[in-house]
Amino acid sequence: MRRTALENWICSLEGMAELSRVSLEALQLERLNALLAREKARGGFYSALPAELGSLAELKGLPFTTADDLARRAPSLLLGSMGGVKRIITGATSGTTGASKRVFYTERDIEHTVGLFAAGISELAGPGDAVLVAMPFSGPDGLGELICRAVERLGARGVRAGVMQPLGRLDELLESERPAAYIGMSVPLLSLLRWRSLRGRELVIRRALVSGDACPAGVCREIERLLGSRLFPHYGSREMCLGGAVTCPAHEGMHLRENHIIAEIIGPGGESLPEGERGELVITTIDMEALPLIRYCTGDYTRFLPQCPCGGVTRRIDAVHRLGGDGMEALDSALFALPGLIDYSARREGDRLAISAAGDVDPRAIERLAGRLAGKVSASAEPAGPLFAGFYAGKRRILEGTG
Ligand SMILES: [Zn+2]
Known part of the structure; x- marks a missing residue:
């Protein structure tokens, strides 16, 4: 099978001719060590950690960073000056209690996210397509605009729908803009498809990337039945600058952008779990300029999947659920x-x-x-x-x- 768009993007961004586990893990260790050395030099939040690790395996010996650390100590986590910060997002994400977490991005962090989005979206939309973007539009560097930037980079056109739009308004957009692809949360998509389907209208949308919320199995199945195509789930969070993992043409799990993220799955006692076992996703965001995190506990529950049928070398995670979900x-x-x-x-x-x-x-x-x-x-x-x-x-x- 051809190399996936994600891996093409990683190769071109990192100047690598070929991607292998060896080259990817060498890049991860180099970036992790660069981060540790910078933290030591600036006396930052992570300055008590060793300045250099001999192998990626040694990462497992370092302490975790929690959502609470992020809420209370974001300024000391911040690498570099506030002057370089392009966007600050404050607010508790779902499932979090207590103080608000603040995350920061630079222009370069945002550019990497747009690159990842473009790679993921290129699996379902191409030049000339219209793409319905049903995500929040909250300013020039908000999620909706970043997605549109990625869509436009592919020669496609973003149709800015936003969230909580009346069904009648979305119905008009479908008629006037004819978007073949959708990017947004899963249930609003199902609502729209059903609403049209029950009126005997053409669905227009053929393919969809779902993100921003869980995609319950029953909802996924029903959307896929109506679309007649498999979904492209995406996983991201604010702590990873909104973009984390994308779906390849094999549609079995999501490939992580491992050039920027080292992922681990841990058990309830903090122990590292092997491939196939479910636990909490822990991320180390190497090469994030504004707010790199070391062993950050995401509160998201998933597992690593074995090597993908697509032949890709980046690791895959299964569907993601919130730890301690409410049902x-x-x-x-x-x-x-x-x-x-x-x-x-x-x-x-x-x-x-x-x-x-x-x-x-x-x-x-x-x-x-x-x-x-x-x-x-x-x-x-x-x-x-x-x-x-x-x-x-x-x-x-x-x-x-x-x-
Ligand atoms: Zn794959």
């Missing part, structure tokens, strides 16, 4: 089996789960399916008209209380 993924998988369901929200009210649904769906069917997972459930449903804009702007979760 929303399982609920999504179960409830979207109801063909008329467009979207729903779930709220825990005392000992009862209250579900508000949009779509042509029988509340008793929702209560029956959700009841198998969540005990006492009460459901209501309303039709989803053209003004319906979804229940969740970001990651889906079970809401708390009656608010």
Whole structure:
């Protein structure tokens, strides 16, 4: 099989003729040691660590960095001056409690992310295509614009949809712009496809890259059935400058950008787990200019997969779940089996789960399916008209209380 777009990008960025485990790991060790030496020299957050490691295996002996460190000590983690910082993102990501984490990027960090995005997107869109970008647009270096920059680099055209758009508005965009590809979260895509499908309309979208939230198995299957093509899941987080791993044409897991990230999977006692075993993903972000992290515990749960059928040498991770998830993924998988369901929200009210649904769906069917997972459930449903804009702007979760 041909080399994947991700690996072509790594080779061209790093000036490597061929990619092998040996060359990739030599690059990782060189970058890790450069980072450790810089930290020692500047007396930075990691200055107590050794200035040089003899092998990548020695990384496993270094302490972890936690989300709490990132929240409390971001300025001391910051490498280089604030003057070079292009973008700061503050805010707790889903599943985090306590102080807000702040992450910083430089122009170069952002450029690398755009390069990774372009490599991942090139597997599903090319010159002349229109791509519906249903991600937040929050300024010139926000996620939506970075994706559009990557799309345009491929000679394709980004259609800036954003999030929480009314279905009627998205419907118009599909008619006027004819996007063959979609980039955004999974459930909003399923909502849109179903809404059109139930009206007997052409779906227009043929391929999709899903990111920004979990992609529950039942939701994935249903989207793939409607699209008639396999999905391209992407994994990224703020701590890795938004881009981490992309799907290759084999559609079996996501390949990591290992020129910038050393990944480990650890067990509950912090021990390193072998390929195939599920645990927490820990990342060391080598070659991030603004905010490199050493052994950062992501709070995301996955496993390494064996070598990919595509023949690529970069390591793959399986689907990613939040550690200690609230059950929303399982609920999504179960409830979207109801063909008329467009979207729903779930709220825990005392000992009862209250579900508000949009779509042509029988509340008793929702209560029956959700009841198998969540005990006492009460459901209501309303039709989803053209003004319906979804229940969740970001990651889906079970809401708390009656608010
Ligand atoms: Zn592959």
